[in-house]
Amino acid sequence: MSEQPAINGLEFARKGEKLSGDVSVAALRRVSGLLSSRDGVVHYELSGLVNEAGKPVLQLKLRGRLWVVCQRCLGEMEYPLATDTELELVADEGGLKPLEEEAESVDTVVADKEMDVVSLVEEEILLEIPMSPKHPEGECGEAGHVPAQPKSNPFSVLAALKKQR
Ligand SMILES: [Zn+2]
Numbered sequence: 001m002s003e004q005p006a007i008n009g010l011e012f013a014r015k016g017e018k019l020s021g022d023v024s025v026a027a028l029r030r031v032s033g034l035l036s037s038r039d040g041v042v043h044y045e046l047s048g049l050v051n052e053a054g055k056p057v058l059q060l061k062l063r064g065r066l067w068v069v070c071q072r073c074l075g076e077m078e079y080p081l082a083t084d085t086e087l088e089l090v091a092d093e094g095g096l097k098p099l100e101e102e103a104e105s106v107d108t109v110v111a112d113k114e115m116d117v118v119s120l121v122e123e124e125i126l127l128e129i130p131m132s133p134k135h136p137e138g139e140c141g142e143a144g145h146v147p148a149q150p151k152s153n154p155f156s157v158l159a160a161l162k163k164q165r
Contacts, residue, residue: 004118009089009111013048013056020045023118025066030122034129036076037067044121056089058109060124071132073140083128087120 007019025031026038042064051057064081089111107127109120134140 004116006114006116007046007048008113009048009058009109009115010056011113012046012115013050013058013089015048016050017048018046019117021117023121025064027118028122028125031066031125031129034069034126035067036069039067040065042066042081042121042125044117046117046120051086051088056111058087058089058120060085060087060120062121062124062128066125066129068129068133070135070140072134075135075141077133077135079129079133081125081128083124085124 005019005021007017011017012019020043022041022043024038025035025040025042028042032038042062045059045061047059047061049057049059060083062081062083062085066079066081068077068079069075070077085107087107087109090108092110109115109123
């Protein structure tokens with residue numbers, strides 16, 4: 001990936017521009033250390049607009065599939081990425097609100113004339129990935145973490161036991 005898309009934040013928002021593309025997971029350097037696999041791509045859609053309050057915002061939509069490490073069994077775990085975030089553009093760090101004052105879905109970002117889109121994508125994924133991801137209770141160690149079989153069938157219990165070794 002030689003392409004490093006960048007946007008002029010305020011202009012992008014005021015003109016209602018749109019940009020979309022794919023970033024390979026391997027290119028997301030700050031994120032890839034948290035993942036068990038660097039395969040795959042993350043699709044992003046970035047739209048600029050001015051919201052009802054007259055604030056310039058960037059809407060960032062991410063779709064993809066990441067592979068994280070379960071902190072209980074250290075097995076691989078699929079993490080479907082599907083986020084829609086609104087980033088309010090602020091002039092400088094002073095405009096950043098303390099975290100607890102932010103509405104759940106509104107984040108702020110410092111506007112710049114050259115905002116690295118891949119960085120925005122990374123930032124968002126870092127916020128999104130759980131600190132210690134875990135398979136749902138009782139599903140650790142099972143390939144593809146399929147739901148546990150009914151206990152009444154001794155053969156499926158045996159099969160599940162075998163898989164765990
Ligand atoms: Zn697990």
